[in-house]
Amino acid sequence: MPDEAVNKAVLQWRTDKPMTMLMPLRFADGTLLDQLEIDCANCARVLRSQHQRGIVSMVMADTYRIKGLAACDQCSSFTRFSFLCSGVDGVVTVEWKKGDRAERIQVRATWWSRLAVWVFKRT
Numbered sequence: 001m002p003d004e005a006v007n008k009a010v011l012q013w014r015t016d017k018p019m020t021m022l023m024p025l026r027f028a029d030g031t032l033l034d035q036l037e038i039d040c041a042n043c044a045r046v047l048r049s050q051h052q053r054g055i056v057s058m059v060m061a062d063t064y065r066i067k068g069l070a071a072c073d074q075c076s077s078f079t080r081f082s083f084l085c086s087g088v089d090g091v092v093t094v095e096w097k098k099g100d101r102a103e104r105i106q107v108r109a110t111w112w113s114r115l116a117v118w119v120f121k122r123t
């Protein structure tokens with residue numbers, strides 16, 4: 001990763017909120033997204049909420065955008081994630097794009113292909 005990308009990631013890590021504060025995500029009908037598990041893009045270690053920081057914003061009713069970083073202390077690298085998730089009837093759908101213009105500098109295809117492991121439950 002270029003130094004500039006690392007610097008940006010470190011700055012973002014300092015300003016984003018811990019995902020443990022942002023989760024679970026609750027959707028209108030009570031569907032919950034408990035946590036996201038993100039594979040480290042470098043060493044494939046599973047990174048849970050305590051290793052993630054990010055921002056959650058509502059895009060439309062029942063659809064949230066989650067953007068953030070997962071930090072791996074095993075290999076000292078960041079994995080960037082950004083996705084939309086929507087929840088209804090106990091099912092959470094996670095969507096992401098490759099080559100999102102706003103993220104082009106730091107996003108790599110491998111990061112996007114590894115992130116979508118998630119669990120949910122219905123209250």
Ligand SMILES: [Zn+2]
Binds near residue numbers: 040044045072075077
């Ligand atoms: Zn790692």
